Amino acid sequence: xxxxxxxxxxxxxxxxxxxxxxxxxxxxxxxxxxxxxxxxxxxxxxxxxxxxxxxxxxxxxxxxxxxxxxxxxxxxxxxxxxxxxxxxxxxxxxxxxxxxxxxxxxxxxxxxxxxxxxxxxxxxxxxxxxxxxxxxxxxxxxxxxxxxxxxxxxxxxxxxxxxxxxxxxxxxxxxxxxxxxxxxxxxxxxxxxxxxxxxxxxx
Amino acid sequence: xxxxxxxxxxxxxxxxxxxxxxxxxxxxxxxxxxxxxxxxxxxxxxxxxxxxxxxxxxxxxxxxxxxxxxxxxxxxxxxxxxxxxxxxxxxxxxx
Numbered sequence: 380x381x382x383x384x385x386x387x388x389x390x391x392x393x394x395x396x397x398x399x400x401x402x403x404x405x406x407x408x409x410x411x412x413x414x415x416x417x418x419x420x421x422x423x424x425x426x427x428x429x430x431x432x433x434x435x436x437x438x439x440x441x442x443x444x445x446x447x448x449x450x451x452x453x454x455x456x457x458x459x460x461x462x463x464x465x466x467x468x469x470x471x472x473x474x475x476x477x478x479x480x481x482x483x484x485x486x487x488x489x490x491x492x493x494x495x496x497x498x499x500x501x502x503x504x505x506x507x508x509x510x511x512x513x514x515x516x517x518x519x520x521x522x523x524x525x526x527x528x529x530x531x532x533x534x535x536x537x538x539x540x541x542x543x544x545x546x547x548x549x550x551x552x553x554x555x556x557x558x559x560x561x562x563x564x565x566x567x568x569x570x571x572x573x574x575x576x577x578x579x580x581x582x
Numbered sequence: 583x584x585x586x587x588x589x590x591x592x593x594x595x596x597x598x599x600x601x602x603x604x605x606x607x608x609x610x611x612x613x614x615x616x617x618x619x620x621x622x623x624x625x626x627x628x629x630x631x632x633x634x635x636x637x638x639x640x641x642x643x644x645x646x647x648x649x650x651x652x653x654x655x656x657x658x659x660x661x662x663x664x665x666x667x668x669x670x671x672x673x674x675x676x677x
Contacts, residue, residue: 398651406657413661421665425672437616446613450606456644457602464595559646566644570637573605577633581616582626 405560409567412530416571419526420578423519434511439504440520440580441495448491449576452531455484456569459538459562469552471545478542481565485535492528496521520579527575530568537561601643608636 427433458480465473499520503510509517541561544550550557612632615625641647647658 403654403657406654410657410661414664417661417665418668421668421672424669425675428676442613442616446609449609453602453605453609456640457598460595460598460644464598563645566640569644570640573636573640574633577612577629581612582629 399556399560401556401560402563405563409563412567413571416526416574419519419523420574423523424578426515426519430513430515432512434509434513434516436580436582439499439502439511439516441498442580444491444495445576445580448488448495449572451484451488451491452569452572455481455488456566458484459565463555463558463562466545466550466552466555466558471551474545474558475542478538478545482535482538482542485531485538485565488531489528489535492524492531496524523575523579527568527571530571534565534568537564596643596648598643601639604639605636608632 458477462474462477462481465471465477499517504517504520506518506521508514538561541550541558544557612629615628615632618625641658645658647655
């Protein structure tokens, strides 16, 4: 057993060896991001139970608008998987079409959120005060939906980069995995919204 | 049998539109459930269950967790485990 032999040995494939290091990296990032969101949601829940005058969310927040926003994000997740499916088969036209729809879905979501926030601020719910009860309600609401909204904004920028890559020919069937990785991020943002919609708006 | 077929075609795509249909239906149920004349605790339990199912659907089908190795499953499940831990740690604060 010489030293050279050990040095030149190929690393064995372990269960930890991923198909794609980029994909593994994105999953690890999302794991950390999920912990941040998880902490925000759990502490929100604890503060909510502890607060005496917590308003009924459905009476303060617009459930119809946010249910529609949920629908938008679910739709944009579907168009995202269809865009990936297109580029994997080398159908760039399909990729561009569905990618554009995904971006529009995200942008429309942000527009709805801007409208919702403006409306709530006019109604007297701000980050430090709340006409309807506990001020922590406004506080936690803006921090959680704001942090999520920033993720949607980042996601829209990320997806625009993917679309431009597809238009300029930098992203093709050969490196479709970068689209899959972008998709992971986008679906995660959708998944978090499903949880926020349930815990902040409905519960 | 269906399972074997799915394994043979490594790149077989899940039926995305069916997943979309389920997510849509579950969202409608979620919004409807909050107006039901049943105890608040039952509504809360129902909502948590429905949200978990929806989140799992997105992760398993859209994020392709279904086709991933065990290590990715662990990475995905760790935040959930830590959240349960955090809840248990914070419950004494309420007393």
